[in-house]
Amino acid sequence: MAFCSVASARPRCDAPQCEKTTLDCCWGEIVMITRRQFNATASAALLVPSAVITGPARAAAWPTRPVRIIVPFAAGGPTDVIARMVGEQLSKDWGQQVLIENRPGGGTNIANEVVAHAEPDGHTILMGGQSQATTRALYRSLTYDPITDFAPVAFICGYSFFMFVPNSLPVKSVREFVAYGKANPGKLALASPGTGSSPHLCGELFKHMAGIDMLHVPYRGAAPAMNDLIPGRVHLLFSGGATLDNARSGQVQVLGYTGAKRAAIAPEVPTIAEDGVPGFNVISWYGFFVPAKTPHEIIVKMNADTIAALVNPNVQGRLLPLGYESSPDSPEQVGAFLKRETELWTRVIKEAGIAPLG
Secondary structure, eight states: OOOOOHHOOOSOOSSOOOOOOOGGTTOOOOOOOOOHHHHHHHHHTHHHHHHHHHHHHHHHOOOOOOOEEEESOOTTTHHHHHHHHHHHHHHHHHHOOEEEOOOOGGGGGGHHHHTSOOOOSSSSSEEEEHHHHHHHHHOOSSOOOOOEEEEEEEEEEOOOEEEEEETTTTTTHHHHHHHHHHTTOOOOEEEEETSHHHHHHHHHHHHHHHHHOEEEOOSSHHHHHHHTTTTTTSSEEEEEEHHHHHHHHTTTEEEESSSSOTTOOTTOBBBTTTTOTTOOOOEEEEEEEEETSOOHHHHHHHHHHHHHHHTTTHHHHHHHHHTOOOOOOHHHHHHHHHHHHHHHHHHHHHHHOOOOOO
């Protein structure tokens, strides 16, 4: 690859294929052009029209080698499981290996950096999510921009949270919980799997919309948070459908669901909006993102192929029982959704007074 003096402060370009063609590229150096160089340049110029029409052909040929899906969490977690589900189907459809590469840590920033700085050729994909919408507000020191350094590809799936409380709390509904919280300001504790996590921010939005004051208690994951909820050391936890077994076994109560409509996996549980907090609707989600300069025609093909994989009965049959719902959104629709999410959670983080994490 050529290094341009404009981009790298080198004294001059190392190779003639540098894309910077203005005079400042040579820093005022006078360059003698021979007839052979002139003819070569003119011949290259004649080839430009053919280069313009190579986009569709490039998309048709893609992928030309194994594709990496970078997952910001450790193997075995829900994000990893879903990425492997979809990746397995895409591998069959593409006739190429799809490699799942786990890069946990740094509040998803490690994985984000890998993809943001990867070659924009469609062979490196980020399994992103709600953190794309919250990172700007939660971190000061970033080597990438979570919005402008990525291009949205496809919405993988979304899910909402269930509202769990201990059996010892004298409430049986969301409405009763809100009334109890208002009567006991500052006496209730909101548990979460970590500061800045989706369940934490969901809880902060709930506090704001319900008009109650609660202390936030962060844990290292949902399991230890649930372990303290069961005996009543904390009083509220938002968590996914995987923790419904704790309620069905009688260890805790489930009062509500954060989605706009009742969950198919637990239709008996009312939404929070219908039982005390009108307008409350929170979804956690996963999506595919690629480096920002990835050719648009590849993004369009990747979007179509991902949607086809998601509607495959083998994939749907594994997602739906876990409470995950997919949506055939275009890259533009995903981008618009991300914009709305970023505006919402930036406001929630600011109003909750959550200090920067790094």
